[in-house]
Each structure stands twice: as structure tokens, then as C-alpha cells.
Amino acid sequence: MRQFRFPRLKKRYRPWFWALVAVIIVVGVSVRVAASFHTAASTPRSSQLAKPAHAAAKSAAKAKQQRTDKPKAHQAPSVMRTPIDWQQPSETVAYPKLTTTDHVTLQVSLAKQRVYVLINGKTSYTMYASSGIHGLTPKGHFQIGGRGDHFYTPSEKMGANYWTAFSGSSYLFHSVPTDINGNYIPAEAAKLGKEPGSHGCVRLSVPDAKWVNQTIPAGTPVIIS
Structure with a gap:
């Protein structure tokens, strides 16, 4: 078998050949280095961009959950019944249960048309x-006195149910007024919580x-102011 031999370049072409080989090697090495640098540089950058985006999405989701879980002040339900219904208790919760050791006071606000039960x-x-x-209605300090189920005052042509006296027997806590037949008077009852009427x-x-x-x-002390 005949052995293959590379043709021998003439002496005058050899410097050009080796120069071309050197250029090819340098270009190849540069391309590989640039590719490696681009890969190394782009990978961390993608991670760095992804992390803030993920963190921002997580923070937004957490903030939304907190807004959902935490009720706003104006959403808190009031126990006062609205609209006012003279046939119902003033609050939507049960009346307080009193014990023999409780110190109870009834405080009447004429300006607000409210009675506060202080325990x-x-x-x-x-x-x-x-x-x-x-x-x-007199202002001052009084005490609860007698009580009864019903009364009627001919001169006023009105009565009421469940009366409880304070300041002797001249002034009373009582229901919205009734007529001579014991029927409640809606026009008078509508003043409850809004304006004086008695x-x-x-x-x-x-x-x-x-x-x-x-x-x-x-x-029981009664304070009217």
C-alpha cells in the first residue's frame, strides 16, 4: 500500500501558511471564549430578573390577602338597630345580664336622645x-322608684306600657305612647331616637x-344631662 504524503509547500509560501493557521486558531479560541462569557453572564442575569418578579408577585398576593382578611372600620357591624324600630330592642344583641354585685346606672342624653345602661x-x-x-325632662341625679304595667292620662289623651318611675312619681321611663284603647300611636312612636315628644x-x-x-x-341611679 502506497503511503500518502502531504505535498510539501515551497519555501516561499510557508510563512503565509503558518500565519493563516495562527489566525484560524486565534479566531476559534476567541469565539469559544465569547460564547462561554455570554452563557455565564446571561444565566445569572435571568435569575436576578426572575427573583424580583417572583418576589413582587408574592408581595402583591400577600397584600391582597391581608386586605381581604382584615375588615375595614366602616365594615364593622353596628349593634344599634337601623332603621329604628320601636317594636324591637334598640340593639341587635341581647340585653345585658345583671348580677347582684353589678353597679348599674341609667344615663340619659337629651342631646342624643339616648339612654345608656352603664354596668x-x-x-x-x-x-x-x-x-x-x-x-x-328634668336634668340631674335621680333614682329608680315604683313601676307598673300600664297608665293613661286623660288630659294628654295618651298612655303607655311598662312604666318605671324616677324623680318620685312625676317622671317615668315608659314605652312609646298608646291611645285610649291601648293601641300604640305610630306618629308618636316615629319620634323615638330622633326628637323629643313627651x-x-x-x-x-x-x-x-x-x-x-x-x-x-x-x-338604681339615673343621671340626666
Whole structure:
């Protein structure tokens, strides 16, 4: 078998040949280095860009969950019944249960047309009220006295149910007014919690008046201001 031999270049072409080989080697090495640098540089950059994007999405999701879980102040349900219903308790929660050791006070606000049931110095229940017209409800410190189921005043042509006296027997807590037949008067009942309407007594919703009548003991302080 005949051995193959590379043809021998003439002596004058040899420098050009080796120069071409050197150029090819340098170009090849440069291409490989550039490719390696591009790969190494682009990979961390992609990771760095992905991490902030992921973190931002996670933070946004967490913030949205917190807004969903945490109710706003104006969304908190009020226990005061609205609209006012004189046939229902003033609050949507149960009346407080009193014990023999509780210190109870009834505080009447003429400006707000409210009666506050204070137990041991704290407001435990709020009632819609309608006090005396032209400032006829007396201001000051009084006490709960006698009580009864029903009364009727011919001169006023009105009565009421579940009356509980304070300031002697002249002024009372009682239900919204009734007529001579014992029927409640809707036009007068509509004033409850909004404006004065009585001749000095403090009107309450029917259930509120009944609760005061059956629950608040004699001697309980009454503060009207």
C-alpha cells in the first residue's frame, strides 16, 4: 500500500501558511471564549430578573390577602338597630345580664336622645329614647322608684306600657305612647331616637321599656344631662 504524503509547500509560501493557521486558531479560541462569557453572564442575569418578579408577585398576593382578611372600620357591624324600630330592642344583641354585685346606672342624653345602661362604669347597652319637648325632662341625679304595667292620662289623651318611675312619681321611663284603647300611636312612636315628644317622661321602644321595668332594681341611679 502506497503511503500518502502531504505535498510539501515551497519555501516561499510557508510563512503565509503558518500565519493563516495562527489566525484560524486565534479566531476559534476567541469565539469559544465569547460564547462561554455570554452563557455565564446571561444565566445569572435571568435569575436576578426572575427573583424580583417572583418576589413582587408574592408581595402583591400577600397584600391582597391581608386586605381581604382584615375588615375595614366602616365594615364593622353596628349593634344599634337601623332603621329604628320601636317594636324591637334598640340593639341587635341581647340585653345585658345583671348580677347582684353589678353597679348599674341609667344615663340619659337629651342631646342624643339616648339612654345608656352603664354596668360598673362601662356602657353595656344603648337605647333609643324620646324625651320631653321644650326641655320638660328634668336634668340631674335621680333614682329608680315604683313601676307598673300600664297608665293613661286623660288630659294628654295618651298612655303607655311598662312604666318605671324616677324623680318620685312625676317622671317615668315608659314605652312609646298608646291611645285610649291601648293601641300604640305610630306618629308618636316615629319620634323615638330622633326628637323629643313627651311631656317630660323618657319614652323607649316597647321591649326596652319592658326590660327596664322588669330588670332595673329600685334605687338604681339615673343621671340626666
